[in-house]
Amino acid sequence: MQQRNKAMDSIVPADKTIQPAIQAHLDDLTKPRGSLGRLEEIALQYCLATGNIKPTLGKKKIFCFACDHGVAAEGVSAYPKEVTPQMVANMLAGGAAVNVLARHVGAELLVVDMGVDDPLTHAPGLCRKKIRHGTGNIACGPAMTVAEAWRAIETGIDLAQTAHAEGVTLIGTGEMGIANTTPSSALFAAFLGCPVADVTGRGTGIDDASLVKKAVVIQKALDMNRERLVDPINTLAALGGFEIAAICGLVLGAASKRIPVVVDGFISSAGALAAISMNKTVLDYLFFSHLSQEKGHRVFFKRFGIKPILDLEMRLGEGTGAALAFSIIEASLKIYNEMATFSSAGVSTGAKA
Amino acid sequence: MQQRNKAMDSIVPADKTIQPAIQAHLDDLTKPRGSLGRLEEIALQYCLATGNIKPTLGKKKIFCFACDHGVAAEGVSAYPKEVTPQMVANMLAGGAAVNVLARHVGAELLVVDMGVDDPLTHAPGLCRKKIRHGTGNIACGPAMTVAEAWRAIETGIDLAQTAHAEGVTLIGTGEMGIANTTPSSALFAAFLGCPVADVTGRGTGIDDASLVKKAVVIQKALDMNRERLVDPINTLAALGGFEIAAICGLVLGAASKRIPVVVDGFISSAGALAAISMNKTVLDYLFFSHLSQEKGHRVFFKRFGIKPILDLEMRLGEGTGAALAFSIIEASLKIYNEMATFSSAGVSTGAKA
Numbered sequence: 001m002q003q004r005n006k007a008m009d010s011i012v013p014a015d016k017t018i019q020p021a022i023q024a025h026l027d028d029l030t031k032p033r034g035s036l037g038r039l040e041e042i043a044l045q046y047c048l049a050t051g052n053i054k055p056t057l058g059k060k061k062i063f064c065f066a067c068d069h070g071v072a073a074e075g076v077s078a079y080p081k082e083v084t085p086q087m088v089a090n091m092l093a094g095g096a097a098v099n100v101l102a103r104h105v106g107a108e109l110l111v112v113d114m115g116v117d118d119p120l121t122h123a124p125g126l127c128r129k130k131i132r133h134g135t136g137n138i139a140c141g142p143a144m145t146v147a148e149a150w151r152a153i154e155t156g157i158d159l160a161q162t163a164h165a166e167g168v169t170l171i172g173t174g175e176m177g178i179a180n181t182t183p184s185s186a187l188f189a190a191f192l193g194c195p196v197a198d199v200t201g202r203g204t205g206i207d208d209a210s211l212v213k214k215a216v217v218i219q220k221a222l223d224m225n226r227e228r229l230v231d232p233i234n235t236l237a238a239l240g241g242f243e244i245a246a247i248c249g250l251v252l253g254a255a256s257k258r259i260p261v262v263v264d265g266f267i268s269s270a271g272a273l274a275a276i277s278m279n280k281t282v283l284d285y286l287f288f289s290h291l292s293q294e295k296g297h298r299v300f301f302k303r304f305g306i307k308p309i310l311d312l313e314m315r316l317g318e319g320t321g322a323a324l325a326f327s328i329i330e331a332s333l334k335i336y337n338e339m340a341t342f343s344s345a346g347v348s349t350g351a352k353a
Numbered sequence: 354m355q356q357r358n359k360a361m362d363s364i365v366p367a368d369k370t371i372q373p374a375i376q377a378h379l380d381d382l383t384k385p386r387g388s389l390g391r392l393e394e395i396a397l398q399y400c401l402a403t404g405n406i407k408p409t410l411g412k413k414k415i416f417c418f419a420c421d422h423g424v425a426a427e428g429v430s431a432y433p434k435e436v437t438p439q440m441v442a443n444m445l446a447g448g449a450a451v452n453v454l455a456r457h458v459g460a461e462l463l464v465v466d467m468g469v470d471d472p473l474t475h476a477p478g479l480c481r482k483k484i485r486h487g488t489g490n491i492a493c494g495p496a497m498t499v500a501e502a503w504r505a506i507e508t509g510i511d512l513a514q515t516a517h518a519e520g521v522t523l524i525g526t527g528e529m530g531i532a533n534t535t536p537s538s539a540l541f542a543a544f545l546g547c548p549v550a551d552v553t554g555r556g557t558g559i560d561d562a563s564l565v566k567k568a569v570v571i572q573k574a575l576d577m578n579r580e581r582l583v584d585p586i587n588t589l590a591a592l593g594g595f596e597i598a599a600i601c602g603l604v605l606g607a608a609s610k611r612i613p614v615v616v617d618g619f620i621s622s623a624g625a626l627a628a629i630s631m632n633k634t635v636l637d638y639l640f641f642s643h644l645s646q647e648k649g650h651r652v653f654f655k656r657f658g659i660k661p662i663l664d665l666e667m668r669l670g671e672g673t674g675a676a677l678a679f680s681i682i683e684a685s686l687k688i689y690n691e692m693a694t695f696s697s698a699g700v701s702t703g704a705k706a
Binding site: 349 | 382383384385386387388389390391392430431432433435436439440442443446448449450452453454456457458557558646662663664665666667668669673677680681683684687688691692693697698699700701702703
């Protein structure tokens with residue numbers, strides 16, 4: 001508890017006093033002012049978050065948290081829950097989409113067992129942080145106890161702080177857990193106070209009948225847990241998952257060390273939303289990688305006035321969106337660090353530039 | 354003329370007979386069907402274009418064509434025309450945005466002088482294909498003769514075919530030329546048959562008064578050249594630029610060798626539009642990298658039902674958007690080539706997958 005309080009207390013807003021110096025450098029690069037659009041915005045945000053006028057990008061690391069969900073028993077997913085440990089094994093063998101994309105962008109990938117309902121005995125490279133063999137069924141009661149939720153959050157904080165010590169300067173979130181769009185939708189509905197229908201989507205690809213059933217299950221989860229939804233930690237414990245809570249902790253821990261975090265997709269955004277609900281200042285440290293095809297993601301972005309970096313119509317999770325966005329963020333920092341200036345290159349500035 | 358006819362005659366439509374095999378492989382990868390969205394579409398298009406079920410990505414190369422424009426004398430740009438040779442020098446020294454982004458994605462960059470109004474005497478690394486010291490002022494007459502336009506197109510065809518011989522498997526377009534959004538807007542208006550106001554934007558960043566003046570200049574260019582706008586080559590010669598014609602040729606040449614081309618922004622799209630107007634089949638070989646902030650780009654995409662890969666609110670050109678899109682396209686091919694399949698990884702398929 002001391003560690004988490006210390007981390008949460010040490011989250012400071014981005015340092016706006018250095019903004020004029022950063023903007024002056026961006027405007028001195030050999031291009032019309034603002035002509036690199038989001039790349040310039042991203043470089044500015046990265047500098048402000050890290051408090052550094054001359055930022056360098058060190059190691060990049062994606063954390064993929066795996067977990068099973070009691071609510072899978074309600075038939076809310078197109079896949080059987082055995083797929084969670086199977087996909088963990090696939091990731092450890094390097095064959096999942098997130099492996100390919102992490103390699104592509106030169107990022108390390110750490111797969112973390114937060115609560116897979118399988119002993120995962122032969123799993124070289126797995127980071128073992130299992131809290132329990134799957135969460136409780138949120139349609140019948142809470143997903144986890146508040147103590148378990150804090151433990152999962154602390155795991156995330158600890159991993160972020162360890163990454164900081166390792167020289168990681170950009171962190172990505174990811175997750176694997178059959179049925180985990182269901183608790184995520186429930187969290188969006190609870191935190192944003194919006195109708196279940198607005199934030200319930202097809203997940204891995206369910207049909208119309210299953211979509212209706214899923215919405216009913218989510219509404220039931222909200223009703224069954226209504227009296228628990230009194231504050232962010234109780235809401236997260238009641239409706240979330242161990243991987244979602246770990247993502248919440250990863251965001252808090254990274255922000256406490258001023259490491260920018262790239263939030264993957266819909267489920268990762270639910271974890272980030274829990275962290276934002278606890279401390280809105282973490283927004284200064286967050287990049288949102290892409291607009292998921294999962295309905296509800298758009299509702300979240302609209303509420304916070306956030307523009308995600310990419311829109312590639314993806315809906316896979318794992319950290320795949322975060323990996324792709326790493327490449328754009330790295331490009332932004334290289335633009336900031338490597339481009340010539342008007343004076344150094346002997347280029348005339350425009351009359352109106 | 355023989356070379357260009359041979360190239361244009363050898364452009365064949367993408368091979369749709371291999372589509373079922375490509376789609377079957379995409380659906381066998383360890384992810385829900387279609388969950389990687391545009392990445393899957395891009396991999397499919399790349400395979401179809403190259404006619405290869407097992408594509409490998411070889412060298413990647415961006416061509417940045419530089420040119421001056423007579424219409425700059427009308428005051429349509431925020432920058433003086435001296436900036437064209439200055440930026441060419443900056444690119445040859447490695448300090449421009451496109452240099453940074455090409456390095457970031459591991460692509461070669463070739464800077465090609467198509468018609469800069471400067472001898473560019475000290476310019477190591479420059480590919481010299483100058484046709485004339487700048488085009489004619491389109492507000493007073495044609496930009497170039499039809500023979501000059503064909504020469505510029507043949508330069509592009511030749512560079513694409515040479516790249517093919519060098520093992521290049523992905524080509525990016527780019528350009529540098531003060532005032533070149535003006536001829537591009539004129540080409541969009543002529544080829545799409547839409548009002549000048551719909552396709553005229555702020556270029557490098559002109560103010561309201563200059564924007565109005567620019568639209569008047571473009572309308573004047575269309576009126577002055579009206580009787581010349583009888584077919585694609587005459588239209589391109591009347592309203593275009595040497596760099597725009599070279600991009601048109603690059604597209605034709607790449608398509609003739611079945612090399613996919615990544616079209617950069619607004620000006621590159623004008624060159625691509627000229628190629629499409631000559632032979633619609635080239636669309637099978639084109640990826641559109643990003644939605645430019647330049648007004649009119651959206652009109653073009655809407656007309657052809659094209660979704661650009663990125664929307665980062667950029668408006669720089671040079672090949673910067675093409676470079677960033679290279680990274681996404683390469684990611685798509687790695688997904689296709691490197692991911693495990695359901696059977697190989699021992700992962701259960703979903704009931705509905």
